Amino acid sequence: MEQLIFFHDHIMMILMMIVTTVSYTMIMLILNKNIDRNLLEGQMIELIWTVTPAMTLFFIATPSLRLLYLMDEINNPMMTTKAVGHQWYWTYEYSDFNDMEVESYMINQEESNQLRLLDVDNRMMLPSNTFIRMIVTSTDVIHSWTLPSTGVKIDGTPGRLNQASLMFNRNGLMYGQCSEICGTNHSFMPIVVESMPINMFIKWM
Template sequence: MATWTYMGFQDSASPLMEQLIFFHDHIMLILVLITTFVGYIMFMVLMNSYIHRYMLENQTIEMIWTIIPAIILIFIALPSLRLLYLLDEVNNPSMTLKTIGHQWYWSYEYSDFLHLEFDSYMTPLNEMNSSGFRLLDVDNRVVLPMNTQIRIIISAADVIHSWTVPSLGVKADAIPGRLNQVSFLISRPGLFYGQCSEICGANHSFMPIMIESTSTDHFLQWISSSLS
């Protein structure tokens, strides 16, 4: 069986993650162009004595390669600050999900519905079916509606954890005695996986996150069946 090594981000499932990938790819393009140009200049300086003297003694050149990098940094900083603001903004959520990190599992509470809360443990290898994902499948997955603005309130019961789902562009620390919140919108149906991204003890790598994104009708049916 062929084995593929994936070097990039996971496929985006939210508008914020699409913006993060877009920003990353364009910044990498700028860095490649700068590296190529600087490498070419260094090579020419080493190989051509006239260019070597010109580069060392020309104040105009020194001003250019001081001002241009500053301008490039400004064009990198402005969109990054915009993205940081959007990642922290909680804008009129349609529903709220509360999650609490424990050693070593997650518990969830649907705050907009009465008496709907559960714990989510990693599925042991001997109980997993052949189509499951090792270290990622859970016994109780989080079901959320797509195309809905969702707010997640995050805390912890013991030590610091981190609730992270790469496909959604979400990463927030779960800190005992403190509530953090993030907001996102899932743009397509599917299963999305994450893990605790804070070293929280011996079983840190055994508390995965599994989100099932579905239509609003199917989500309401799931809510009804869970409450009954």
């Protein structure tokens, strides 16, 4: 997630430079009263406005490609978890710990002190400051396991295992939802991850 934030700042800096340059050029052209009716072409200016966008795209694409590889790379994960999408709930498997499996359903809206359409009966518990391999699949239709606050979105496809690397830098609750239209109750299969210190996670297991 930290690398995504750096990439966002990098892109915003380039966009601000482009907006500033284009705005300045437009204002100067509007205020300029001198018109050369005999000017039909300018090879130098055409070369500049061809090379400059190409170089700009290069500076955008280079960190973007690097980030794609970083997101797929697993840095010696300490544990592996698996999320399986169903119509319309999630199951979480902790294969490193005696094949433990937890079913996660959305909590009834009538229950008090709960976030509407976001809280579940069994949260996914994960340790913080730990490299985790996250595997996502599905048993019926295409689902998508998404945690917006961490920048993670993994499609769950029947018959296929998709993976990503996770590492939470802080403890707390993170909320998400299925991000793929998967049927009638697509809106009612939320995701809640509770990140905790590794010693508390071991006690929970």
